[in-house]
Amino acid sequence: MCLLLESIKIANGQPQNLRWHQRRLDASRLEVFGSQLPPINLQEVLDTSQLDNATIYKARVIYGEELNKVEIESYSVRPVQSIRVVEANNLDYRHKYADRSAINTLFNQRGAVDDILIARNGLLTDCSYTNVCFWDGSKWHTPSEPLLAGTKRASLLEKGLITERKIAVNDIKFFESVTLINAMLDPGTIVLPVSRLIY
Incomplete structure (x- = not known):
């Protein structure tokens, strides 16, 4: 059976960004x-x-046609100091699959680096667990064709804090830095100069 999941941040005893998680869960169940x-x-x-209330938790809600299980555990940020761009032209992860x-x-296949940034047909998408945003000196830009349209990404787009654009592998050199975002990571939690990207 195909299972999907939502990873949800719990801070101060409260689930965060729940409207966006509920919206994605409902849309994914309907489509799948x-x-x-x-x-x-x-x-x-x-x-x-x-x-x-003083601890940050990560809740994993695993579901299919019905709720499968809910797991909640304390969360700590995994440091990322280097990223390798890898090609995967046929990778499909439009829903947040448990698999x-x-x-x-x-x-x-990342070698000695900490994470990967996946490119499809020359365009950047996401890292292994996160969406990405690139800083050009005045604005944050996120790839317009992500593998997975994340909930934090959606909320930042709605607030006008980031903008979408097609970003090719060859465009990396035009940016200053990259930040990794997902339900658990706010912009600025993990930031790398683009010189730390291997491509």
Whole structure:
């Protein structure tokens, strides 16, 4: 059975960005499994009553036609200091699938660097676990054709804090830095100069 997941940040005892997670969950279930499904309400399935408000947690909600399971664990940022660009022209990860084997295979080919940045047909998409934004000296730009349209990316686009554009591998040299974003990572948490990208 095809399973999908949502990774949700819990801070100060509260799930973050839940509107965007619920929107993606509903859209993914409809597209993958069709209509007439029992609803999954993220607010109801995330029990945060026993969590420490001073701790950051990552909740993994795994689901298909029905809720499969919910896992909650404390979270710490994995440092990233170098990134290798890899080509994967046929990789499809438009939904947040629980099966990440294709991405993991690419990640395992990274060599001595910390992460990969996946390109399809010469255009940049995402790192192994994150969307990316590039700083040109005045604005943050995110690739317009990501592997996965992340919830943090969506909220930043809605607020006008980042803009979409096609970014080719050859465009990297025109930027100053790159930041990694996802449900757990705000812009600026992990920032690298583009000189740390190998391509």
